[in-house]
Amino acid sequence: MPPVVKVQKPIDDVLSRDPALMSYDSAKYLFTDITFGVANEHRIIVERDLDGTLRSCDHDVRKRLNQVYFPMNGRKLKEPLMFTEQEKFNSLLERQKYEFILDRACVQYEPDEAAYQRITSITYQHVDLNKNYNLLRSTRHFGPLTFYLIWHQSMDGLMLEILQSGIVRDAVVLTALRHAIHGDVEEGDAARALAEQILPTPVQLRKPESITELDIQIDSKCIQCVEKYIKSNSAMKSQHELALQGFREDYQQLIDLTRGLKKAHGHA
C-alpha cells in the first residue's frame, strides 16, 4: 500500500555564500554523491549557484538527479502528459482507469509530493462520486482510498455500498477506523474491540454461502454496532437503514437455511 503522508516541506539550506565566485560560470553546477549503498532520500545533492552560493537542492532537482544517476524502472524524467494535461487526465477518469492512474502516480511520484497528493485526491473523489469502489477493491489503493474518505468525513457513500453488498463486518471495521481517526463515533471503543475480533477472520468479498454459529454471533454483534453508528453519525440515515434492513432479512434467511440443513443432517 502506498503510504499516506504529509506534503514535503521545501528544502532551503544554504551551506555557504561566496560572492567572490560571482560570474565564475554562466551555468549552475550540481554535485551528486554517488557513494554506493546510500538511499536516494539521504543522498547528498548540492548546487553551486551563479552568485557563488552553495546550497542543498530542492526536491524536484533531487528527484531529477536521482533519476539520472540511479534510474527507477518506469519513472520518467519528464512528467507524463496524462498528469500534466488536464484533458488527458479527465479522459482517463471518465474511462474509469483508476488503477492505471494510481499505479502510474505511484511510480512517477514520491508519496509526499504535492503533485501525487493532488492526483490521488482527484481520483479518489471521482471514485467516490461515481460509486466505483469495486474497481479499486482488492488492489493496493483501496486502503489509501478508505483513509482519504474517512479523513475528509465523506465515508457514507462507501458505507452504503458496503451495506448494500451485504458485508456487515467491513462496515464495522470502517466504523472502527473512523473512531480511530476522528474519535467521534458513539461507543466507538466497542466497534474497535469488535474490529479486532473480525480482523483475523477471512476476508469477505461477497455474501457468505454457509455460516457457523460463531459467524452468526459475530455478525449479530456487527449489526447492532452498525445500527448505533447509523443512529449517531450517519449523514445518509434513511438509505443506510434501508440497506441494513435488507441485509438483516437476507441474513435471517441464511441463518434459517443453515440451521435447517444442520437439523436435516441430524447435527442440531
Next chain:
Amino acid sequence: MSIVLPPSSGIGRCYAKAAKSIRLIRHGCTNRPFYHISVIHRKRPNSLPVIEQLGSYDPMPNINNEKLVALNFERLKYWLGKGAHVTNPVGELLGLAGFFPIHPRSYMTAWRNRQTERENLAKQEAENQEKAATS
C-alpha cells in the same frame, strides 16, 4: 564466465607504491566533451585503463542550464587518504562542491570574468554615447 568491464570502470593494475593522481579523463566525442573523474598512476597517459572511476563531469550545460557532476565521495576520501594527487580541474570541482576549500584558480576565473564583463559594459556605453553624439 567472467564479466568484461569497460576500461573506465577500473581494470588498470594498481601498484601500491606508485604515485596516483585523480584527474579528468575525456570520454566524449568530437565537439562533445564528457569527463570521467578517475584514479590513475601519475606517470601513465589517460588512454590506458584506470585504477578506479570516482565520478563524472559533464561540462556542457543541460536544458536547465546546469552542469552535472557526480562524485563517489567515499572512494574519493579513500584515495586522498592514500596520498593521491589531485589535478587542478578536479580540485576546482571539489572546491565548488564544498569538499575542498575553493581553488585559487576558481577565484581568478571569476575575477577575470567579472573584469571582462565590466570592460564590455564600458565599451558598450562608450559606443552608445558616440552614437548619440553623431546623431
